[in-house]
């Protein structure tokens with residue numbers, strides 16, 4: 001039997017290299033990358049099996065980048081989400097975030113909150129953007145939540161207290177040839193299938209995604225059994 005793909009996660013990497021290879025500023029790579037986010041999200045919304053798409057957009061470590069690049073990314077995010085609302089509604093996409101967004105400007109937080117509210121009844125696909133997300137930070141926040149509630153610390157209580165209590169990841173793709181997790185969903189990826197492609201994110205297409213999903217569907221997932 002082929003594997004079902006319900007939850008796909010992607011580390012969208014390689015925007016900077018894509019731009020630099022073409023003699024552009026790195027920010028151009030992020031701009032083109034945002035267009036790819038739109039295509040891939042719409043594709044997933046049309047696939048009946050895929051229920052969740054988690055995208056790594058900004059890590060807790062990305063604050064180390066030059067101020068100019070960080071500022072650009074924040075502005076791009078605000079612009080993207082505002083512009084995307086029509087697409088979310090037209091394609092039945094629910095918008096969610098994971099990560100600690102309390103550090104963002106109040107304007108950006110408001111945009112995120114309003115978009116979550118607006119799209120909360122859509123049910124073709126949930127697009128989850130990981131923003132100021134770090135898996136270690138998420139796990140620490142979750143354990144603190146469990147402890148302060150007085151509940152027993154176990155796998156179930158921690159899972160439920162994470163920013164992502166919805167489901168484990170089935171397939172995780174990282175673009176750009178890097179083969180590491182960079183603090184992404186360490187808990188939720190425990191039994192995910194991993195796929196690393198050399199394609200830089202701005203060059204990633206739905207055709208390549210289809211091929212990767214096909215590869216995934218034919219893998220032998222064992223979960224510790226035989």
Ligand code: IPE
Nearest residue numbers: 012013014015016017018057
């Ligand atoms: C991924 O592309 C986007 C973010 C981390 C925001 P990069 O900006 O990391 O691109 P490279 O890895 O430098 O090419």
Ligand code: IPE
Nearest residue numbers: 011012013056057058059182
């Ligand atoms: C991971 O990519 C973060 C995102 C894609 C948002 P990075 O480019 O920041 O990761 P490293 O630094 O190469 O590990």
Ligand code: MG
Nearest residue numbers: 013014015016
């Ligand atoms: Mg990178």
